[in-house]
Amino acid sequence: MTAAADAVGDEVGELDRLLAEYLKIMPVLDPAQARIGVGLWRLLAEGTPVTASALAGRLGLPEQQVAGAIDGVLAGTHHQDNQGRIIAFWGLSLPEMPSPHRLTVDGKTLYAWCAPDTLWLPRVLGKTIAVQSSLETTGQPILLLIGPNGIEEISVGGAVLSFVRARSKSVGDTVPAVLSSYCHDQLFFPSGQAARHWAGAQGREDIAAFPVDLAIDGAGRFIDALVGSALHGQVNVELRSVPDCPNLAPARHALHAALVDVGLPAVVTEVVGDYPSPSILVNGVDVMGGTGDGPAACRLDLPTGERIRAALRQAMGAESATGGSEPSLADCCAQPGNALRTDRPRRAEQLPDRLRQVHRAILRHFAATGTAPGDADIRAAVNVADLDTANALRELARQDLVAVDRTGRLVAAYPFSPTPTPHVVSLGDVEVFAMCAIDALGMPFMLCTDATITSADPHTGQQVRVTITNGAATYQPAEAVIVYAATGATGRSVDTCCSTINFFTNASSAQAWIAAHPGLAATVLDQDQAVTRGRYIFEPLLA
Incomplete structure (x- = not known):
């Protein structure tokens, strides 16, 4: 065994010991209580305060039994508003209790109490979650896309997160106590060295740091030990x-x-x-x-x-939640070249300031006019009269943030298309074309506006319409799905996947189309999965 393998083994052992100490101070839940806890997480993730009555109705359990668990074994794990409704529970909060760790779940904004919570919540909710946080010591943003089965995308390679070692006989009697004792110091860091330096400067010997990809495995084992009976229970x-x-x-x-x-x-x-x-x-x-x-x-x-x-x-x-049926980005055309460019936010963030101004100016011009900007439009937007726009477009094209033809003309500025496509997005009085279905879904989140998307099923020709209002998407027909497909894993998005990511009226139509195109790497996404991906890719571009 190599020294590197020994080091990884030591980290795994240390993490398991730390999590075992956590389990000792956590409430011990029987199967019924675990089911109530998981139900509470999932109902809270729908974005509104939760009452015992509503949770009992969702679970089909007597209200007295649910209320008894909430006020008994789960006391101290939740926080209520002034109407007695639960607005935070065991690592998950509504916007009324924000934190540095913002989550997007089914188009709704929620918050995790600390960095480690972002890793196990997708497993409990059975959903892909987009995480937006920042790195302690540098303030640099970190973006993650985490599914029930693990990390699908991360914007900062080598990132770690900190854990505070258990140091009492209980995790805390109230949510504020938990936050102050543990959560405020469980953060993301750019590297293990940065985390250790920060802990040393704080005089904190009770803090350990682990790589994100290692920590997520430990988080899965931890939550399985806590509520696994509810996550893996059989249907009787x-x-x-x-x-x-x-x-x-x-x-x-x-x-x-x-x-x-x-x-x-x-x-x-x-x-x-x-x-x-x-x-x-x-x-x-x-x-x-x-x-x-x-x-x-x-x-x-x-x-x-x-x-x-x-x-x-x-x-x-x-x-x-743990069945593995949800397709991850790595299951299809996202690797190794990442045809859909789910790393687009990171590519944009790393641009030189002047080039990023140009990129944003192009996107804003499309949103305002529905058309591609000319050289003069770009120069005026960035207030640089002698800007070499042709060179700027070539540089953006190298990052596949835009695409140009041999003459240097814009043929794509993801998510916008300068030429007609099947995906028409209405942004108030302006109509624009999207490069693909996922681009269309991400557009309103990037622009912080409502939108109506009109497209067509390429197999049947039937219309598919999506209305996005206040971040919530409504599909017509209600059975609509999205096919995420690519001709290859390398090359520009415009060449490899833009024409093959489409809306379909239902799963049967989608599967029939996939069967008729055997040369594609393809999978079917449900509505929530597609919205989550669109939002993850495009929302940060103009933030």
Whole structure:
């Protein structure tokens, strides 16, 4: 074993020991309490304050049981507003409690309490999260895209984060106590050396630093130990009936059809006894409401296929957090050349000041006019009369922030296209063309404005319309998806993927199109995944 391997092994061991000490001061949750905790994280991530009543309704549990867990074993892990609603819970906060660690989840702005929290929250929520924070000691921004299965993108190579060693018998009795004792000193740093120097200057021997890619593995093990029973729980399906129930066969047929529809190979337990008949329970909850208990009787509200599928999908939500079904950027055309250029924010940030001014001027001109700027427009915007615009465009093109043809004419200024494309974005009174579907979705976040996107399914020709209002996207049709595809992993985005990242009316149409184009590396993104990627790539460009 090499010295480098020994060093990595030592770091892994040290991190595991540190996290084991954390687990000793954390509340011990039984499976029901873990389910309530995970449910609270996920409901809070929808962006509004949470009440025990709303959480109980979401989980299908008695409100008394949920309230008892919140006020009991979970006391001290959450913070409430003046109306008694939860606005922060165990590492996750609404905008009412901001921090240096900003999260974008399904188009909504949330905050993590500390740097390590950004690593395990995607695993708990089962979603890809865009993280925006800053490096202690330099103030440099750091951007991360983290999915349930790990880091997909990071803007600063070699970054580390700090952990405060556990030093008491409990993590804290209140959220402010947790923040002051731990979170305020758990930060991102540009390097291990910078973190150690900072800790030494603070006289802090209780702080350790670990590389982000190592820390995220430890964070996964930590959260699995804490609430793994809720994240990995099986979906239990029970079919109850009285003897000789005439409606048992139709209910059984509807149940098995629903299981096939949602792709869940669950084992169904059939029970005959004194029940409302027939009843179908998923994880102990009657799909039609209630508990499924009661006197023997023929039900008038027979279980419907729609209600069964909805209950199964809700129960599967916990499994999807770690099921690995969500495509990561590395699964498709993002490597090794990163055709979509998810590192575009970092490329723009590293430009010389004058060149970055030119880049921003080009983007703002497109947004204001819907057309490409001319040389005079660029010179006027940056207030440099003798600017060599041709050379500036070539430099931007080398970074694939724009694309030019052989004559030096702009053919792309991502996310904008100077020529018509299938993706028309309405920005108030101005209409612009986007280079691809993900570019169109990222545009309103870059410009901090509402937008309406009109496109077409390339397989069927049917229209797809997306309205983005206050950061929330609404799709028509509601089943619309996005295909993320590329002809190759190297080269300019305009050549490798812009024409092959499109909206589709539904997953079936998307898969049919992919099957007809076997030469492409392609995957299907759901609506939230596509919005998250668009926002991650383009929002920082004009920030």
